[in-house]
Amino acid sequence: MNRLIPIACLTLLGAPGAYAQTAQTDAAPATSATPPAKPALGPDGKPVQQVTISGGRASDMDERRNSIAGKQVYGREELDRNGDSNLGDILKRLPGVTIGGRPGRGGDVRMRGMGSGYTQVLLNGERPPAGFSMESLSPDQVERIEIMRGPIAEHSTRAIAGTINIILRDGYQQRDNQLKFTDTIEQGRHAPNVSLTVPGKVSSLTWLLTGSIFENRQHDQTETYNRDTRGDGVVLKDQNVLDETSRNSRGIHLTPRLTYKFDNGDTLNFQPFLMANRSDGNSRSDLTQNFGLVPPALQQPPEYNLALTSSHSESTFLRGFGNWVHKLQGASKLDVKFGFGSGHSDNDSVRYQYDNAGGLLNRYTDTSSVRDRSASSGGKYTTPIGKQHSLAAGWDIELGHRVETKTSLDKDGAAQFEDSGDNLTADTRRLAVFAQDEWDISKQWSGYAGLRWEGIRTTSTRSGTDISNTSSVLSPLLHAVYRIPDHDKDQIRASLTKSYKAANIQDLIALPSLSRLNSATRPDRTGNPDLKPELATGLDFAYEHYLGRSGILTAGGFIRDIDDLIRRQLSLQNTPTGPRWVSTPANIGHARTKGIELEAKFQLQELVADGPALDFRSNYSRFWSSVDDIPGPNNRLDAQPKQTANVGLDYRLKQVPLTLGASLNWTPETTIQSSVEQVVYTSRKRSFDAYGLWKFNARNQIRISANNLMAEDALGSNIVTTNGLAQLANTTNQTYVVWGVKYEMKF
Template sequence: MSKFVPIALAMLGAAGAVSAQSQDQQPTPPSAEKPALGPDGKVVPQVLVNGGRPSDMEERRMSTAGKQVYGREELDRNGDTNLGDVLKRLPGVTIGGGRPGRGGDVRMRGLGSGYTQVLLNGERPPAGFSMESISPDQVERIEVMRGPIAEHSTRAIAGTINIILREGYQQRDIQVKTGDTIEQGRHSPNVSVTLPGKTGNLTYTISGMLNITRQHDSTFTHNEDVRDDGFITKDQEVHDESSGTSKNVHFTPRFSWKFDSGDTLNFQPFLMHSSRHGGLNSLLDQGTGIIAPEYVTADQQSHNTSTFLRGFGNWVHKLQGAAKLDVKFGFGLGKSDADSLRNQYDANGNLSDRFTDTDKTRDHSVNTGGKYSSPLGGGHLLAAGWDLEASHREQTKVSLDKNGNPQFSDSGDNLTADTRRAAVFAQDEWDITPQWGVYMGARWEGIRTSSDRSAGKVSNTSSVFSPLLHAVYRIPGFQKDQLRASLTRSYKSPNVQDLIALPFLSRLNSATRPDRIGNPDLKPELATGLDFAYEHYLGRSGIVSIGGFVRDIDNLIRRELSLQQTDLGQRWVSTPGNIGHARTKGIELEAKFQLAEIMGEGAPNLDFRSNYSRFWSSVDGIPGPDNRLDQQPKQTANLGMDYRFKPIPLTLGASYNWTPAIRVQTSLTQVVETSRKRVVDMYGLWKFDGRTQLRVSVANLLADDATGTNTVDANGLTSYATTLNPTYRQVTIRLETKF
C-alpha cells in the first residue's frame, strides 16, 4: 500500500493545480461584474435563503468527504417493516445470514462481521443491540460513508453507516401506519405512530412502534466424517423444526429546546423491549458409521427477553462569529435474559440427557464528547473535539446436564468486563477554490478492555492513530461532474466476545460445529485504504458514478480450529487469533435517475436504480484460489424500478438483489461455501388522497433455498456439514394515514 501514497498525493496536487489555473482563467460571472445597487448608490448584499436541510443528492454532492444520503423517499419506497430490508438495497451493502427476511449483521463491500461501523445518531449502539430491528418509520435518514472521518470513530475498514433517528423540524402531521405481514399463513401485525408538536421554545417528535412476529423455520443438515482411508466414521441426517413468537416495542421521542440566545439543547432517548418464546424439535437419523449418535430425538423450549435504553443529547452553543461548541452526552442500559431447556431421547424414547442453560447479561455505559468548529479565512472550516466512553458488563452463564453437573468450569460464575475508550480528533475542510476542496483530519483512539472471572483477570489495551485525507475536484466547464479521492487509516478492534467470552458449547460438537472461546491477546486489525470515484449528477435526484477502493490489512483476525481436552473431554474448539496480512480491492458502479429528467416531457414516470460491485481479496499464508476474506462474495448487484401511473393514483415497484455463491478457504484445513442469494421484492401503492394510502408488498418472491457446505480436513479425518434452509415469501399490507 505504501506505493499508492505518493501516487495519490501527486494526483491530488496535480488536480489542485489544474483547479487553481482553471479558476484564474474562468470569466467573471455577470452578477459579479454588475452588483445590485441601492437608492443610495451602495452595493446591496446578496443573501441566499435556504428553507431547510439540503436535499439528499445535494448533500452528497457538496460533501468533501464522500457521503451518500438516503432520506424518507428511500425509506418509504417499499414499505419495509425493518431497516435491514432497506439497507440491503443500498450500493455495496449486504446483510449477513443465510435466510432472507431473518436479519443478520450489516456489511459493506462484502466484508464480514465487524468491518462495517454502524452508528445510531453518530454513536455506537449498546452491546447486543440489533440495528436492522429498527422500524424505518423511526428513521429520518441514512448516511453511508465509504471512508472514515475524524469526527466518527475510524473503526470502519469497510465503511460507516450512520442511522439518524427522526428529527422534529421536518414533521408536520401525525402519522399512523398499521400493517400485517403474512408468512406461511402466520400473521405478524405491526403499528407505528409519529406525533410531532411544538410548545413555545420546545419542539418535539414522539415516535413509537409495536409489532408481533410469528415465524417458523426448517433446517436439514447432513454430517459426514470420512477417514483418509475412505472409511466413514459418521453419517447423520439432522432435521430441525423451530418456531417462535416475538413481541417488540420501540419508543423514540425527540425533544429540542431553543434558547433566546440561539443555543439549542436536544435530547433523544431510544427504548427497545423484545420478548421471544420459541420451540425446537430435532430428529437425528444415524446411517453408517461407528460413532454412536448423541440422541435420536430432541425437544427444546427457550425464552428470551431484552431491554435497551439509550439516551443521546447535545447542547449547541453559538460563539463569536460563526463558531460554535457542540457538547454531546449519552448513556446506555442493557438487560437481557435467556433460558432454555433441552431434552434428548434415545431410540426407545427414554430420556438420555437434559441440558439447562441460562444467561443473564447486564450492560451499562456513559459517554460524552464535543466538537468546536469555526470558519477561518481562506475557505477553511476547522473543527476539533474529543470522545470519552466507559462501559461495564456483568454476565452469568449457567449450563447444567441432567445430573446438575456444570458443562464448563466457569458455569455459574460472574464475569465482569470493563471497557474504556478515549479519542481526540481534529479536522479541516478547506475549499481551496470553487472547484477544489480538501478534507484533512487525524484521530487518535485508545481502547482498554479488562475482565475478572474465575480463571483470572485479563486485560487488553490498544490504540490507533489515523491520518485522513479526502479530496473532491469539481471539473471546470462540467458543472455536474466531479472526482473524489481518499487516503485513510482505519481499524477493526476485537469485540468483547472475542476477547473474554465465556465458552459457547455446541451440541453435536464436531470439526464443523465447534465450541467457541475468546482470546485476550488479540490485536486490532489495521488497514490503509485508498478510495476514488467519478460522479456525474443527473437532474434533481439522479447520479451515475464509478468508484474503486483498495484496503491493505495487517493483524487479520481469523478463527482457528483445534482439538482440545476440556472439562467435557476431547472437543473441537474455535479460537480467534491474529494470523497476518490480507488485501482487498473492488470497483463499485451506481446509476439512479428519473426517466422524465433525461428524456423530457412525455416520458414515462419511471424511476430507475441500479448498482453493481466487484470484489477481490487474498489472505497471505493460505493457498488460493479461494483464499478470500471471510464471507466476502465476488460480486453483488441491485436493480430497482418504480412506475407511477398518470391516470390513476397507483405506483408499482420492484427490486432485485443478487449475491452469487461464495467459496472461501478460511484456513489450511477449512473451506466454507454458501449458495447464491436472489431476492425479488415487489410493491403496489394506491393513494386515496394526500393523507391516506394503501401499500401491498411481496418480499422474497422467489423463495430460493439457502444452502451451505463446511468442510474440515484435519487429523486424518475429513468432516462435511451440508445444510439446507428453505426460505419463504412474505406478503405485507399497510395502511398509512396522516392527520
C-alpha cells in the first residue's frame, strides 16, 4: 500500500532526509522507474511537494540502485525462473559468478574467477556451519541472493573477490501454502524432491515454515591417462584408469522462521536451520598397464588392476539464527544477533585392490568423524545524525570447537599415516568491532565510510602437541555514489577497500588426506599451522544506467593487489609407508588481479511499447592476473579463467499461458602455471539450459526444464615436472543432460 505525505512532514516522523538511501530503510524511495502521481493541491491551489513511501521491502532493482555500497539483489523471480534444483545452477548465471567442477556436479563458488576462500558466502549475513554446502540447499528455501562486489563493515571483510549473502525465506509475505513436486532425471535415474511452505499468524506471532525432502541418484565416469617420462625421453609409466561411481543420497531440510512483535515496537526473530543427509556409494576402478612405450627392463607392477570401494556417509547440521530489534528514542535502534550451531559427519569406506588374476593385494579401511559446535553473538546500534548521516557501530563474536578423528588401516591392520586414530581438537575464536557512516552529501553524492577490526585465533591439539595461529586485520572501507545531474537514470559507483582471505581450518591443522594412487598429480594433502592471511587492497568502479522497472546497463571494473598469497606446494616426503607426494599450503608472495564487468538486462516492452514480451539478460567478464614468484606466461591466480559470459532470454506468449526461456553459460579453456613445477589445464565449459512454464491458473503451474543440453565432456590436464621426471595426467569426465519437471500449487 502506498500513501502520499508532504515532504516537510518527514522530519517530524523521524524519517531520513529527502534523499537518504540507506540499506537499512524498509521503505522504498521514489525513483524514475515509478510513474509520478498526480500532484496534490494546497489551500492556495498550488501543488504540494510530495514523496511516495511504499510499504514493505523495496524491489530488487530499487534496493540495488539505492545501496551506497554496490549490491545486486536477486529475488524469487530469478530463483524460480529456470526451475533449478540447486543453488549452484542459479548462481552460475549471475554476473561474474562461476562454479568450479564440471557441469551438473557443482563445486566451489567463485566471484571474478577467484577460487575458494576469496569469495565469502554468508547465510542470513552469518558464516555458515562447517561442512555446509550450497549444492545441498534447495532454492525453495531461499528468499533472495545478495551479491556485494566490495566488503562492508558490518559483514566480515574476508571477501577479496566479493560476498554472496543467501537470505533464507523470511517474513509473513504470503497468504497461501505452497507445495512443489519436483523430479529430475539424469541417465534414467530419478531424483524426486518435495517442498512445502506454510505461512501463518496468530496475534503478534507470525511464522513461515519451509521444508523439503529429497532423494538423489547419480552415476559418474572418469577416464585418466597417466604417463611418467624421464628427462632423456624414456617412458617409465604408461597406464589408463577408468573410474565409475554410483551414489544414492537422501535428505531433509527444514528452515522455519518465527517473528514476534511486541507492543512497544520491538521485534524478535528466530530461524533454525536443519540439514540431515545420508549417502551410500559404490565405485569401481580399472587400471590398465600399457607396455608399448615402457622398456621391459623398467616395467613395474601396477598398484592394482581392479579396485572396488563401498562407502557410507552421514551428516547433520543444525544452526539457529536470531535477532532482537529494539527501537530507541527517535529513529535509533539496537539490533542484537545471536546464533548457535552443531554438526557432525561420519564417513566410512572399504576399498579392495586386486591383481590381474583376481588375487587380493590389499584392503584399506578408512573412517572419519567430525564434530563441530559453534556459538555467535553480535549487534549493531544505528542512529541518524541530522538529516544526512546514518551512523552504525557494532560487534561480532564467534566461538567454534571441532573434534576430528581419522583412521586408515590396511589389511594387516597397519596405520597408513602417523596420527591414524588420534583425536584432533581445534578451537577458533573470532572477534570483530566495526563502525560505519552512510552520508547523503548532496542530491548527487552519497558516501559510505567504514572501519572494521577482526581478529582470529585458532588453537589445536594433535598427538599431544599444541598448535596455535593468530591473525588480525584492520580494514578501512570507502564507497561512493554519484548521480549524474539531469540524467536521473545514470549513476557512477566507486569503492576503495581493504579485505583479506584467512586460511581455513583444514589448511591450518588438517589431518592428512590420503591418495590411493599417490603421485605428483594425485598427492596426499596436509596442513600448515604457520599460514598468514592474504591481505588485499581493492578498487571497484562502475557506471550504471537504469531502464524501466527492472532493466539496467552497467560497465565496471576492479583491481586487487594481494600480499602473502597462499598456494599449495608439492614435495616428495618420507612417511611410515614409504616415499609419498604431499601437497602443503604456504605463503609464497605477491599477486595482482584486475578485470572488467559488463551487464545488460531489460524487458523489451518497457523500451518498445508494441514489442514482444521478451526479457533479455546478459553479462560478460574479462579477468587478468599474475603471481610474482611464478614464471609466466600463465602465472595466473589459481583456477581463474580469462573470461566468462552468460546470455538468457524469456518469452511470454500472448495467446496461451506459456513462458519459454533459455540461457547459455560459457567459460573458455584455462591454462594455469600454478607453480614452477606444475601446469594445470581445464577445458571450456558451455552449459545450455532451457525451460517451459505453463500456468493453468493463479494457483497451479508446471515447469519443464533441461540443464546442460550440450553435455560436453570436461577435459583436464595436470603436468608436474620435478626431480628429472615429467608426470602427466589427462582426465576426461563425462557430463549429462538433466531433465526436470516441477509442479507448483498454492492452497
